[in-house]
Amino acid sequence: MADQSTLTGRIARFAKVGANLGGFAAGAAVARAGGRSLDDPRNAAELKRVLGELKGPLMKLAQILGNIPDAVPPEFARELAELQANAPPMGQGFVRRRMAGELGADWRSRFADFTPDAVSAASLGQVHRATLPSGETVAVKLQYPDMSSAVEADLGQLDLLLSLFRRVDGSIDTSQIRDELAARLREELDYTRELKHLLLYRHLLQGEGHANVPQPFEALSTARLLTMQWLEGTRLLDWKEAPAAVRNNIAEALFLAWYRPFYRFGVIHGDPHLGNYTVASADAGAAVVNLLDFGCVRIFPPRFIEGVNELYAAIESGNDRRAGEAFELWGFKGLTAEIRDVLLVWARFLYGPLLDDRVRPIDLDGRPGEYGRATAQQVHKELKRLGTVTIPAEFVFMDRAAIGLGGVFIQLGAELNWHRLFRGLMDDFDVAAVAGRQADALAHAGL
Structure with missing residues (x-):
């Protein structure tokens, strides 16, 4: 019966998404017959509207695509990046049924207090605040029903979406991007794995004063329910008007929270979304950030980190041949000299602040929402002229983290000296040491 329900849910979701995307495709075709090109901004705006109405996994996938430079044509990237991965919360009846299904009919006795209304809701689940009999406040993350079916249905329709983009511009082979998104999204459905990610990051950041990671409660967690320590904090954007020294401290804490685990253990948080962290404390001396969501974590082979360093050294020395070798470590294959030079335009943009030994903004133009957009459009235009390039899976979340942060x-x-922050991490890098630390950390978390 459960299998039948899952199949029924998948078919229903596939039909709904297919009808909406099919309607968009048909409308775009009619407009094209009337003289409007597929890459017309009006088509991009209409696609954002359609996906926004569908919500769910496909909207989240499209939002990620919009933030990966060169994954989709520039006209669509701007619109998709603005999608908000949120959803209206499910009602109290749903919550009671789902909690009973995960923890048993007596689930309410496991909590001294449980807020039936969600404090936040996203594309895959919603969060409730509760109190344990011990008096500790916890966050209870509850997955929406039949999300596995919705994900599989939406991944099928993602292929339709990508085929539409290929009709606009075939210069980017998104096959590896598609596979990477599918793998990470399926992982996000498994709250048992996310609990292990929490344990992993608590291990990676132990002794680090700049970041807090919540303690999970395994006895109150399942594959679709995750209970963890509630971390008090304020929204990051609430600090936009704080003194410069405070804002810089928050930025430095975020930088270290993301990149120190990457350089020391080959692990990176793949979703630097504003809602995934809060500020625990901040003053002119130090700042502490709370990391809240660990559904999307990427574990890299240590050799990939070597590629990041090699590309830095190649740009610093102006050695284009060495840059080509570094791109191969990143996973790019069969690059011509011309395509390599185009990719270097993007690489020089990303590494620019890290090569500049002075206090400065991360982007000298400083335009929120536009970071990297003009450079990505320039690169995309040149790649379209030169031919198809396959974007490797490893590039997806590393690049997304850099742009998101x-x-x-x-x-x-x-405004920080990004160069010195980066060199402080890079100069201590050793492939063998990272491999050893990574193996120990993954074993500690049960991964």
């Missing part, structure tokens, strides 16, 4: 730093108006 860069946008946050712009929002904060942060």
